[in-house]
Amino acid sequence: MSVRRSTLILAWTLLLPAVLYVTVIVAYPLVDTFILSFTDASLKKTTNWVGAGNYEKIFNGTFAEVIIRTFVWTAFSVAIKMIIGTFGAAMLNAAVPGRALFRVLTMPPWIVPMAIGIFMWGWMYNGQFGMISGLLQNWGLIDGPVAFLAHGSTAFWATIVTDVWIGVPMVTLYMLASMQAVPQDLYEAAWTDGAGRFYRFRRITLPLLVPAMITMSMLSLIATFNSFDIIWILTQGGPNGDTTTMIIDTYRTAIGSKKYGEGAARAVLICIFLSIFCIAYFRVTHRLASEEHR
């Protein structure tokens, strides 16, 4: 047995448990979903093959609008997460007293059960009793109560803000870790050359964080694209469907209206979109890796 053969066998032996596990628990239901997407499965006991019918239906409906909204929603959410997360990481990276405590304080949104965090935001957005509307009124910035979840545009942004809030701790932590991996002597060299703190951040830290940012954006994009609980609990996709994203639509179709076939087709579409992102991601990182040395 050659060295190569034996390591191959070993590699697969090590991988097998996890691969098997995930295959059974995830891949199998996934295939099930894929097959389902070509049927008219519903609460009915019988299901019929409908070919691409479900997909046709999707594109004949208002789904195009939903897709565009999903992309816009996701793009804003990911971008803001990255900006705030990087900003937070930069602040927490500063060598000031108390930063260990501050770091711990960034993590609660990640630890708290998501639904609870969303409820708290729901309270904040409440026009009559909530903190935001309340404080703004107290400070005289707005006249009467404003219900942030009532209006299409504010609800759209409110759900984004909440999604950002839930995603920021992970981004911050990851960006903080990446910042600490930047060699100290680069900063010292730049400082010696007269570069100020902000200049160093802009010309050294930020460019060196690009690979980490791409990775994090990708992971966060997947999570955001699938972000369900936030919109569902805050607005259920309303008002007027102004916060209905693909995953909300999918859930409403599959679980709400029990049109499992049509829901599955939507789920498959989501997977296709995400796969495209993933492939793009691997392309980009590959290029980056080969561009930098080695």
Added chain:
Amino acid sequence: MSQPTMIHRYRWYELVGIYAGILLFLTFILAPFVEGFLVSLKPLALLFSSPYRFWPENGSLAAYRTMWVSVPGFARYIFNSFFISTIITVAVLLLVVPSAYAFARFKFRGSSALLAAFLAVNMFSGAVLLIPLFRLMRSFGVLNTYFAMIVPGVAFLIPSAIWLLRTYMMRIPRELDEAAFVDGASHVYTLRRVILPIAMPGIAVVAITTFIGSYAQQFIFALTFNSKTEYMPLPIGLYAYFGRQEVVWNELMAASFVGIAPAVIVIFFLQRYLVSGLTAGAVKQ
């Protein structure tokens, strides 16, 4: 770094700027918790009253007492969450450590595709796969047991754990494996005696993130695959504060704070580990 070097000397306005930035950032992060905490202090009758007052008048910690009474099983829910998360964490580690090692050490045809496939698991929120998963759980006969929550929980936490640990292990010099190999150690022996102890910080990070992930976020599986109240985890337990007509908001918030306290304590003591473990993992990719 026992002493700040000159480059970390801040002028007063820089300090003000940094603290202002931190304040701004933490305000965003913590505002909902402040709101939640204020809610937990207010008597239910006073919750819905305007105009808005930041400081609760006649606020009290009563909710933190009554929450145990109105949902008697709450301690059990916390225990369940702990128990389920612990099992999930152990199971994830058992599955992930060998695979992360394999991904970090062996390049073979299809290895990166397989890795991408693992990442892809993250793309499917459990909600979409709920019904097929339910059938699967039923055919395993694990419905209405702790396993109903553990089995799918593990599957959806594996991918990111592999991803994290692989990057960490890639930083362990390959020579260590080779040296052990030359000395006749089998791969399993090497993994156990050499790689595992060295990868401990990385494993700790994975353990923490997995634990938190399963502690706080396992909701939909618990809801659908388990009907036994005595097995319910924290997030479901919190829903017990939703009455028929009324949500007992103050108790719900109080219970949330009590419920996440164990996890916060864990994080508090391990935060240094968390950042440094991630640092090591973050360097490449």
Added chain:
Amino acid sequence: ADQEIAWIYCGDKIDPIHEKYIKEWEGRNPGWKVLPEVVGWAQCQDKATTLAAAGTPVAMAYVGSRTLKEFAENDLIVPVPMTEVEKKSYYPNIVDTVTFGGTQWGVPIAFSTKALYWNKDLFKQAGLDPETPPKTWAEEVAFAKQIKEKTGVAGYGLPAKTFDNTMHQFMHWVYTNNGKVIDGDKIVMDSPEVLAALQAYKDIVPYSVEGATAYEQNEIRAIFLDGKAGMIQSGSGAAALLKDTKIDWGIAPLPLGPSAKGEGTLLITDSLAIFKDTGVEEKAIEFAKFITSPGPQGEYELQGGAGLTPLRPSPKVDEFVKADPAWKPLIDGIGYGGPEPLFTDYKGFQNAMIEMVQSVVTGKAEPADALKKAAGELEQYK
């Protein structure tokens, strides 16, 4: 071993009265056990459906009566025919909420109707007679306007969140204007009666609580309880809660629309549905009828505060109303009430209605257009 009847029970814990009667029933039926599974309100119905869809239905579940048609059409539940005596025992129209295709598909267990509540203090401040509630929509809108303009406080609380209750609330307006959504198998929604209701919505929005689309009924009720809305339409629960406030309030039948032929309200019931293929259907029906029989049900629904309206007339109820006249408008409306429309895809129906209401409330569409569009969509859900 014992045979089990699994019951998905919505709420946070089992009502002690139900607990008591479960014990009693088990005592009378040796070898049988009732296993209630308590599931939060937000998820209990979906859970029952998911279990049925996955092929492992529970014996019995607490569901909104509007879902019965869907379950029945999909062959998931068994009919629960009522005897004439049983039917008679209920208030009029109630049995209709569970009737479809000539038979009954569930046993009503909870029931709610709505009435108009008004804030006498605000009426006074606005220069209105605090003892005269609006009788018509026109008055309602006018009063709301006057309150808003005189006091700065919203005159009315309109719930229009993306929530089932938004559809219910609108149906009240439809039924107080002699409107109909579906007649047999025909969508008849695009009618002047329904259009008038939608137009009334549009008219009252400017004087309602800011951001109607952010609130459902309980949230609106909380605002009313806080004295920040002149009027709301709500169920019995509000009365119980109002007693704990300093507000001087009144309760009256729902105001009527221009085409009204008399009082009206939407009859919303929740039922116990008996799922098929569990092997214990017979016994489950028996239990369902037992637990909703006049004795246990009467005790259950009159606890107050739960927001329920009694299902059956009884001397006890009369006593109750005498003791607390606030119940009168809630019970009186039943006679003119209409059931929730039954659709095969009730979620589809519900979403279409919500969309219609919201588009009018937010000013995105004109009532006539919104109505036409929604009526068209409804075709596919019947």
Added chain:
Amino acid sequence: MGQLNLDGVRKFYGTYEVLKSIQLEVKNGEFVVFVGPSGCGKSTLLRMIAGLDETTAGDILIDGKRVNDLPPVKRGIAMVFQSYALYPHMTVFENIAFPLRVEKMPEDKLKAKVEHAARILHLEQRLEQKPGMLSGGQRQRVAIGRAIVREPKIFLFDEPLSNLDAALRADMRIELAKLHRQLKATMIYVTHDQVEAMTMADRIVVLNAGRIAQTGAPLELYHKPANMFVAGFIGHPRMNFLPVTCKGVSDAGVEVDYRGERATIPVEPRDGIVGGTLTLGVRPEHIHTVPGDLTLTITPSVIERLGAHTVAYASLGGEGENYCAMLPGTVSLRTDEQVRTGIKAADCHLFDENGIAFERRVEMTDIDAALFNPAAA
């Protein structure tokens, strides 16, 4: 035991041929050093001998047995890595004991062996420490200790000293040489530092771009390099190369001309070289400030005073050819001031246009008789 044969060993990475048919025999107990510039394939060859990398073609034989398909432990080799590859979480004792633990040696025997190794390497005081607390040289010894306890037939070292500073490197070199005499095991040692090669090897194998450029005892390579590559690679500062014209051959050797200066170099002549261009090689240490058979006037541009020596760098002519002379430390010399230097013809090397050396007429036994029987050195 401990004898190694490489028979036509080749290695491809993809289509890139890293090693091109290596033929080599290592005797039992011999200390062989592989040297060569970075990337020439030294590590690859060593790793193939160890069994860490696969052999694309050819045979590797240890004590006459083909081992191509055996795992490292079955080959009877031990390897010391450039990075030492110490296990950071284990004590020095456990690091050294690792191979014995793998083979499940009884505790008492194991202890005795580890302590014996520690004694040899002066690590007795360090056994309970972790590698992180040791200095570079100590770490290096631990790595060797781990190799010793296995009592391998062949030791393999991959640049074991390259992470150490100069002084430590010198010390460790001597210790390794002593160890070799003590253990009498075969050792194969990879380095790109030619001082290490010269001082430790019984025999040096010079690799260049995947081929063996020359094999021989250190002084053989120094005095009789087979080609310009080896001549330039061995010796520091490196040999000066001057383009010369061949003016004639005689029994005394080859007469060459460099800018009018003529000298007869005592090498074995060949046919058909008269009138052609050859390369004359002169080591910096063979350049003196007294006239010689060949005398050149140079203007040093850089002078390095090392105390014991003074090294002068000058440029000859416009082609940027660098000329380097290593003179005694006491010589009086200034930059940009001309100085006359002389070279003895007997010290010179001569190469043809392909870079192949003409055989020098130098009697190596004058220097050390043992040189032609390196194993006995």
Added chain:
Amino acid sequence: MGQLNLDGVRKFYGTYEVLKSIQLEVKNGEFVVFVGPSGCGKSTLLRMIAGLDETTAGDILIDGKRVNDLPPVKRGIAMVFQSYALYPHMTVFENIAFPLRVEKMPEDKLKAKVEHAARILHLEQRLEQKPGMLSGGQRQRVAIGRAIVREPKIFLFDEPLSNLDAALRADMRIELAKLHRQLKATMIYVTHDQVEAMTMADRIVVLNAGRIAQTGAPLELYHKPANMFVAGFIGHPRMNFLPVTCKGVSDAGVEVDYRGERATIPVEPRDGIVGGTLTLGVRPEHIHTVPGDLTLTITPSVIERLGAHTVAYASLGGEGENYCAMLPGTVSLRTDEQVRTGIKAADCHLFDENGIAFERRVEMTDIDAALFNPAAA
């Protein structure tokens, strides 16, 4: 411009005193090298001069102005880091241009400057590449380029060559020396490699455990080390130290006895040393295989043949004292065979029991008159 004064500079890390009152003056245009063993505080001192680390006590003056509290850029210094600290995401051009971008220099002027620096450093062809694609030596030059464009008064180098291999290191050494002559700027250079120190410095500052052990021109340190530390640190292989007894003093010097062998060492005598124990220092390169003023018979245990030289190591007596001799490459020598070696008294160093050297009577101007005026070298 470019003149540096350190006045009683001290540095504490917590309670640990890393630098103990350093007093030093560096003249404009001088090339000063700090050497010393690892951990002696070289980098710390350099970083304090740069302004990267805080000065605990004492004053740092540049051109007479106290700069303790100024940030690096205001001190007029430029620093080349050991790791080069090149920005991996910028091209070579941008790396070199960085300091100019910071000071917002107009594009055309900036371009001219960068290209000028690139020409000096032979980097014209590399300007568009990223550092990851460069070799070690090229990276090193980029780092220097970044320092050059700022036209600083003082250049600071922290072991800039330690990451390079031996051959490259030798080349870069020469290039740096040329650069110094070209720019005529003050340069302060940290290394622990004494070859670098000897070859490049106008003046060497030897640091030992936070103190200056000696300051002087390279050959001054080599020929007249002030103490045993410097004597042992400068010169390779290191000086041999022999314990001797003082038998008497005279005008000719100090008479010492080593195992019966007597010699008079030509150093300035001191009072009260007769009968005491002194240390005799002999450099390996001053040991010959002909009898001298002092003759020792040794048995080499290790012989390193480097071609040009042969280095023999022997142990004198049982105390494990190592004795090292650097002999010509052609010497005939075998391990474990006795050989007689001789030392000239004039080559010897003598130290008292505190390790302080006796002033040698050696005329350094014999070697190079420039030595006592290093800046002119």
